[in-house]
Amino acid sequence: MALLQEIQVPLLAVNDTTLTVVDVAYPNGQHIKKGDIILVFETSKTTYEVMAEVDGFVQYLCEAGRDYDVNQVVAKIFSTDAEVLKEPIAAKQDLTAQIQEVKQHIVNAWTGDTLYSVEALRLIESLHIDKSAFKGRDFVTRQDVEELKGINGIANKKIAAPPVTATPKKAIAPVDNSKVIIERLSSNKKREIEFLSPVQSTGLTSTINVTVNTEGIFVHLNRSLKYFKNSLLPVIMYETARLLQKYPALNGYFTGDGIAFYKQVNVGFAVDIDKGLKVLKISNSAEKTLADIEENIMALSTRYLDETLQLEDLTDITFTITDLSSEGVAFFRPLINMMNSGILGISAIDDKLQRCTLSCTFDHRVTEGKMVATFLKELANRLESYRATNHIYPVKDIICYKCSKSLADELGDVGFVKSITPEGKEGYICQSCLKGF
Amino acid sequence: MQSVSKTISHRIIKEAIRIRRVEEKFLELFSSGKLNGTVHTCVGQEFSAVAFAGQLKKKDFIFSNHRCHGHYIAFTGDIRGLLAELLGKASGVSGGIGSSQHLCNKNFYSNGIQGGIVPVAAGYALGNKLRGDDSIGIVFIGDGTLGEGALYETMNIISKWEIPLLIVCENNLYAQSTPQHINLAGDIVSRATAFGIETFEGDTWDPEFLINKAQGAIDYVRSSKKPGFFLVNTYRLNAHSKGDDDRAKEEVESYRNKDFLNIFSKESADYYNRYLEAINREIDELVDEILLESELPFENYYQHKEIVSDNNWSALESINKRQVELLNKFFRDKIVADDRTVFLGEDILSPYGGAFKVTKELSVLRPERVFSTPISESAITGISNGLALNGFKPLGEIMFGDFMTLAFDQIVNHASKFHHMFNKKINCPVVIRTPMGGRRGYGPTHSQTLDKFLVGIDNVKTVALNTFFDPAIIYESIFCEEHPVLVIENKTDYGKRILSNKHSHFLYERNDDAYPVARVRPAVSDPTITIVAYGGMADEMLSMLEAIFMETDLKPELIVPSLISQLPIDIITESAMATGRLLVIEEGSGYAGIGSELLASVAERVEGPIKMKRIAAYPVPIPAVKSLEHAVLPEKQRIVKEIKEIFG
Helix, strand or coil, X not given: CCEEEEEXXXXXXXXXXXXXXXXXXXXXXXXXXXXXXXXXXXXXXXXXXXXXXXXXXXXXXXXXXXXXXXXXXEEEEECCHHHHHHHHHHCHHHHHHHHHHHHHHCCCCCCCCCEECHHHHHHHHHHCCCHHHHCCCXXXXXXXXXXXXXXXXXXXXXXXXXXXXXXXXXXXXXXXXXXXXXXXXXXXXXXXXXXXXXXXXXXXXXXXXXXXXXXXHHHHHHHHCCCCCCCCHHHHHHHHHHHHHHCHHHCEEECCCCEEECCCCCEEEEECCCCCCEEEEECCHHHCCHHHHHHHHHHHHHHHHHCCCCHHHCCCCCEEEEECHHHCCCCCCCCCCCCCCEEEEEEEEECCCCEEEEXXXXXXXXXXXXXXXXXXXXXXXXXXXXXXXXXXXXXXXXXXXXXXXXXXXXXXXXXXXXXXXXXXXXXXXCHHHHHCC | CCCCCCCCCHHHHHHHHHHHHHHHHHHHHHHCCCCCCCCCCCCCCHHHHHHHHHHCCCCCXXXXXXXXXXXXXXXXXXXXXXXXXXXXXXXXXCCCCCHHHCCEECCEEEXXXXXXXHHHHHHHHHHHHHHCCCCCEEEEEEHHHHHCHHHHHHHHHHHHHCCCEEEEEEECCEECCEEHHHHCCCCHHHHHHHCCCEEXXXXXXXXXXXXXXXXXXXXXHHHHCCCEEEEEECCCCCCCCCCCCCCCHHHHHHHHHHCHHHHHHHHCHHHHHHHHHHHHHHHHHHHHHHHCCCCCCHHHHCCCCCCCCCCCCXXXXXXXXXXXXXXXXXXXXXXXXXXXXXXXXXXXCCCCCCCCCCCCCHHHHCHHHEEEECCCHHHHHHHHHHHHHCCCEEEEEXXXXXXXXXXXXXXXXXXXXXXXXXXXXXXCXXXXXXXXXXXXXXXXXXCXXXXXXXXXXXXXXXXXXXXCCCHHHHHHHHHHCCCCXXXXXXXXXXXXXXXXXXCCCEEEEECCCCCCCEEEEECCCCCXXXXXXXXXXXHHHHCCHHHHHXXXXXXXXXXXXXXXXXXXXXXXXXXHHHHCEEEEEEEEECCCCHHHHHHHHHHHHXXXXXEEEEEEECCCCCCCCHHHHHHHCCCHHHHHHHHHHHHC
C-alpha cells in the first residue's frame, strides 16, 4: 500500500507557467505498466508525454482540455486499486484546495454566444483567428485574444490555441444598404490589409521623420546612375542596406515573446503601378553595389509590369522602403509589413527648400525612438555626403534676363544676382543691369 | 410705583420667583466659569411661562425656543434636571448634550432654531388629533421669530386643517439686540387674524389677567380643536444672552419698575424674602450636589461602527411592472395595514395622486391619512417631523428634488439632531420622499440631482431607489427605521419596469442588506473594471454595459448601492482590488460629491494601486433643451470616451 509516483506539471519553457492537459490516457483506477503513456501535456510549442515510472493504479487529478500550473500534481500512481478510491477522503484538505485551484484555472463552461469587444474583433480579423477558439467564453477582450496568440509575452494561459486559419472575414462595421453602396475588396487589397495588420494593429508603432539636405546631391550622383537619374531611391537602398547591419533591430520582427533578427539584409521596395501594391526584394542588399541595386530595381520593376514576378522576389524581405517622391508628398507615415520591424518612406524633394523628408515607422516592441532617430540621422548624413558642396554652376547657362549676357561673359568679379523677372519668373540679372554702369 | 394685584395666588408668585432665581443662578454660574456655552434668560417674562406652560395638562405638549428655561420649569417642575443639563452633567435632562436650548422631558421639547419648531409642533398636534384624543400643544415663539417664513407656512396649514395648537408669541420688543421698529412691519395680531386664527392678547405686568386669558385660550383650542394665537406683551429685564445689552438704561429701568415681582418684593417684602430664601436654599443645595456629578462618557454618546455588508447574493428577476406601480401598491397596502402611516405632500390627493402618481388613490383608501398640502416644503417636512416624534410614520413628498433645499432646515437642524441632542430620549422616524434626476427636459430647477447635499447630513439615511428590484424591499426596511430617511426616487425610473433589460451575458444579483446592494457581473469572466452607479444613473449604466465592454475592451462589474449615505465600501473595495479599476458615475455634479466620498473611502482601505475615476454631471444648471441636457448629464459617449482615456 503506497503512493508510488506523483506526476506534476513540468516546467518545459520559461514562458509557460501553465500547461494544457490534452490527453488523459486511462480511466481512474486503471492498472498501468511502467512505460505506459498516461498523460499528454501541450506547451505553446510542443506536446509532452508523461510515462509511468512504475506499475500501479492511476488516479488523475486533472481533466483533458484544461490548464494547470507548473508543479501542480495532476496524477498519482498507487500500489493498489483500493487506494485510488480512498485517496480523496484521506487527503480531503489537500484535494479541496487543489480543486479550488483547478477551478481558478479553468474557463467556466458558457453555453451562450460570445460577445467580442471592438478591439478584440479587430485583432481577430487581422490575425485571421477562427472565432470558434473562443467558444465557451462570455466576453472576449483584446487581451483575451492576445493571450490566446501569445502576443505581448503573455503565454497561452487559458485555452488551447487552434491554428490560425483563413476563414472568411465578417464585416464588423454596420452596413445599411439603403445608405451605402458596397464594393467588395479585391484580393490584392485583402492581402495588403493582411500584410499590414499584424504590426500596425497593436498600435505600438511610431514614426520619426528627418530631412535630408539635397542641394547639389545629384551633381555627382547622377553620374553614377544609369536609369534613375534624379532619384534618391537607389542610393537610399544602398546606404540603408549597409546601415541595417549596424541596426539589426530594424532588420527583424516581433515574435510575440521575443525578437527575431534576420541573418541577412534583404531590403524590399514598394511599387504600385496599376498592378497592385507590391514589395519587391533585393536580396543580400548590403553586399550589392549601387549599380547592382539599380539593375535589380530595373529588373524587378520590369518583371512586376510583365507580371512575371517569382515568389522569391516577394518573400523574406527584411526591411522595406517605400518611395512616394514622384507623388510630390511632403511627408507621410508608412506602414510596417508583416514580419518586419521598420519601414522607410521617401518623400518628394522640395525644390525650393532643397530638402527631402525621410520617415521611418518602427515597431516599438522591437526597438525605440532614440535608436531609430540615430539610424535616420546617420542615414541622412551618409546621403548628404554625396552633395557637391563646392559645386560650380555651369556658368554658360546663367544669363542676365535683361541684357542676355551670360555669366561666362561677365568681366566683373561680383557675379549675377538671382532675381524675379517682370514676368514673375526666376531669373538672373547682371550687376550692370541691376546697378547701371 | 404702581400697586400689584392682591388676589393672585402666592403659588403662582412663588413659581415665578423660582424661575427668576434659577435664571439668575445661571448667570452667576456663567460668571464663575461653571457653565459651558450660553444662556438666554427670561427674567421679566416669567409669568408668560407660568400662565401657559403652568396651566397645561400632563398629556399636552410644549415646543419652546432658545429662551425656554421658564417654560420648562413651569411645565415639568424639574429644576434639578435643568440645572444639571446646563452644568453639563450626565443627569441633565438631555445628558448635557443639549444644554440651555435643547431640552426634552415629558412632552416638552425645545430647539434653538427660530421658526422651525412651529411646523414640528403643528405635526405633533396633528398626531394627537389623528389619534382622537383631546390633548393640545403650545409653541412659544418670540417677536423676532415673526421674520421666519416657516411660521407663516404653518399658520396657514394649522388654520386650514384645524390643528389644535396654540402659538404663544412673547413680544419683548427686541430681536436679540434689534428693536422691533427696525425689523417688524405691520401688526402682530393681524398676521394671525389674516389666516383666520382666533387671537388673544395679554401682558406679564398683569399676571392675573394673563393667566385667566391664557386658560381661556387653552380651553378654546382644546374644545374647538382649532388653533389659537396669543400675543404676550412683555419685556426681558436682562440682556438677550449675557452681556450683550445696548438698550437705553432708562428704558430698561422703566420696565424694572413696572415688573410685578420687583413691585411685589417691595410691597410684600416679608413674603418675598421668605419665598426667596427657601428657593435659594433649594437651588444652592441642588447646585452643590450637581457640581460633584460626572459628565456623560463619550462612548455613551457615540460609538463608531464599521460597515459590514451582507455577502449572500441572490439572483434578481425581472418584474413586468413599472416602478411607480410597485411603489403605489406598497403604499396602498401600508396605508390600510399600518396605522402609523400618514402621507403629506403637494397635489397628492386623488384623482391627481401626486405629480408622478406614486400616491394615486391613497386618499380614497384612507382619506384622513393623506394630506394635500399648500406649497410649503418647510412646513410639509416640519409637520412630518412632528408626526414622527409623536409615533407616526409620516411620508412627506417633496414634488421635485430641487425643492429639497426649501425643506433643508427641517432635515438638518431638526430631524437629524433630535435623537442625539435630546440624548437619545426620542426618535424621529420621518421619511421624506422626492424624485430627482434629469432627462425629462424640465430645466434648471426641476432636474437636478442634489443627493450630495443630503448624504452629508449626519444620522439621516439617504436611500436612492433603482430599477433593479422591487422598491417595496427598500420601503419595507424604511418602515422599520427609527430614524429619519430621505428617499431619492427618480423621475425617469418611475415609468421603467424592474430589470427589463437583462442581458444573458451578465449575472444580476443583490445581497440581503436592509438596503440591498445590486450587482451585475459578467456571467463567467472575471470583471476588469468596477463601475459604481446608483439611483437613476444605475439604470442608465445597465443599458450601457454591453456597449462599454465592446468599445472599451473592459469587462464591467456594476455595483449599485441603494443606501448612499453609507456606501458598501467593503464590497466596492473588494471588487476594485480585483479589477484594479474603479469608476463611479453620479448624476449630480462631481465636486465634493458622492463619487469623491466613495473614492476617498476606497483609497483609505485598498492595498496596491487602483486606477480611479469619477464621472458626473457638469457643474452647471441642467438645461431644458434636449441636446444640452444630454451633454451636461453623464451620457454614453462621454462615459465610453472617459473610460478609454483613463483606463485604456
